[in-house]
Amino acid sequence: MTETHSFKRSHSILISAPAGNVLDYVCNPNSWPEWLAASHKIDSPDRPLRKGDTFVEEWHTRSGPAQLNWVVTECEPPHLWIGETETDFIGTIIVRYDVKEEGDQVRFTRTMINPARPKPPTNDQIDRLNKEADIALANIKKNVEARIANAS
Helix, strand or coil: CCCCEEEEEEEEEEECCCHHHHHHHHCCHHHHHHHCCCEEEEECCCCCCCCCCEEEEEEEECCEEEEEEEEEEEEECCCEEEEEEEECCCEEEEEEEEEEEECCEEEEEEEEEEEEECCCCCHHHHHHHHHHHHHHHHHHHHHHHHHHHHHC
């Protein structure tokens, strides 16, 4: 039996917007290239996806492009969305979005899970992941708050 390694990383940010606006923005994969550097092309309906929906993402990694075939495995608007894909390079990737009210803001948390990586991530990979997540969350905050301001 081949040894595998579980990996999980969460990042969060406070956003001044209703929970539904935040979740609808992040669970529409067409928004991903606006805030996620690795995401370059999406083949998906242009709407928030719900449980059972599927989509294709073209992802760019340091070793080259990858096509990810996603399925939405859970969706409980306006608070939870989970998508899952399989890769040949790090196994299953599960992305979980949680949105929770905190006073007049919401806390958006993005959790990335690799339940069975072929090898553990290096410290450099974790550092890059953390930096990319900080940029992605700041982009989500900026984009969602701008949409709210423009709608007013």
